[in-house]
Each structure stands twice: as structure tokens, then as C-alpha cells.
Amino acid sequence: MNISTDPYIWAAAILTICVFSFLYKDNPAFCFAEHLAVGLSTGYLLCIYWQNVMMPELVTPLMEHGTDTQAHLWVAVILCFFWACKYFPKGKDLFRISLAFWIAIDLGLTIPAFMEARVLAQIAGTINVSLSGDPTEVLGTIVLVLGTIAALTYFFFSKAHEGIVGATAKVGTWVLMVGFGATFSYVVLSRLYLLIGRMLFLLHDWLGIV
Numbered sequence: 001m002n003i004s005t006d007p008y009i010w011a012a013a014i015l016t017i018c019v020f021s022f023l024y025k026d027n028p029a030f031c032f033a034e035h036l037a038v039g040l041s042t043g044y045l046l047c048i049y050w051q052n053v054m055m056p057e058l059v060t061p062l063m064e065h066g067t068d069t070q071a072h073l074w075v076a077v078i079l080c081f082f083w084a085c086k087y088f089p090k091g092k093d094l095f096r097i098s099l100a101f102w103i104a105i106d107l108g109l110t111i112p113a114f115m116e117a118r119v120l121a122q123i124a125g126t127i128n129v130s131l132s133g134d135p136t137e138v139l140g141t142i143v144l145v146l147g148t149i150a151a152l153t154y155f156f157f158s159k160a161h162e163g164i165v166g167a168t169a170k171v172g173t174w175v176l177m178v179g180f181g182a183t184f185s186y187v188v189l190s191r192l193y194l195l196i197g198r199m200l201f202l203l204h205d206w207l208g209i210v
Helices: 007-023 028-065 075-085 092-126 134-152 161-205
Strands: none
Touching: 007 075, 028 075, 028 134, 075 092, 092 134, 134 161
């Protein structure tokens, strides 16, 4: 056994054990580690946003060109002050203006990106298939196309799920279950990977057992 003498490793090990203590029951040690992680994450993100977004995109342009070419940025400043109005009873309705503006901008930026990456790309990948190559690739392509059609048929409610439509929808149910199972197993494996990393840290970097 070769226990580490690095104080940073000791701090990380103690906090790791505090988090693992939740496996027994909720306790003050876990609450301390949880609040510390949330506080450090919030402070870190605040510094990152301030240095990489607020300063170069808002504060500096306003200080240099706030009365001419960048005057429109004052609208963002006003909206930021509107956010704070939530805590004042007489001006809390102004908060709704900033909230509505933020939701509109967020949806306007998110929906096209989501459609491009998750919907249109999937449709293009399913349509632009190739039946050339070795038999394994051809079989995989056929299963992909038929599975996609079956899964989409399950969500087709304009016609009763009877006959061929019903059989295809039932196959689509199995396809969806396989997809959900694969997603769940991926999440479980990723969490196991994190657990293994923490255990190796404790046994190798901290205690020096392995």
C-alpha cells in the first residue's frame, strides 16, 4: 500500500466517499458534497459566461461603441434588469417580458437545430441507403429501413391497427422497445464507467493498492 500524500487527492477522495455515503442513506456528508459541487459548478459557469460571453459580447462593445454602432445592445441590458424585477412586487410583470423574449429566442434557435440534427438527418440517412457491399451491410440496411417504417407505423393513428397495419405496428412496438433498451443499457454502462473510474481513483491514486 502506497497512500498518496497529495492534499488535492485526499480532498477528492474524501468528497468521493461523501458522495458514496448516500448509498447507505441521506446524511450531512452527502449534503455537504452535493452543495459544494453545485456551488462550485455555478461559480465556475458564472465566471466562464462572464469572461467568454458578457465581457466580449456585451460589456466591451457597450463601453467602446455603446452610443453608435452597438447601441442596440442596450436592449439586452434592459431585458437583464427586467429579470431582476421578478423580486419586486410592483414590477414583477416586467419579468414576463424578459421571459417571453428568452423563450422565443431559445425556441427559434433550438427547433431548427433539433430538426436538422435529429429529424432531417435521420430521414436523409434512412432514404439515402445503399444496397451494395457485403451481405452483412445489406442485411443491416434492410433491417434499418423496415424497422424505421414499422416504428413510424405504430404512431399512425389515422387508420385502425388491424391487418397488415396492425402487424406492422406490433413489429414497430418491438423496434421501439429494442431502441429504448439500447438507450437504457448505454446509460447504465456509462454510469458503470464513471463508477469504475472513481473506484480506480480511490484504490490506485489515493490508497495505492492497485
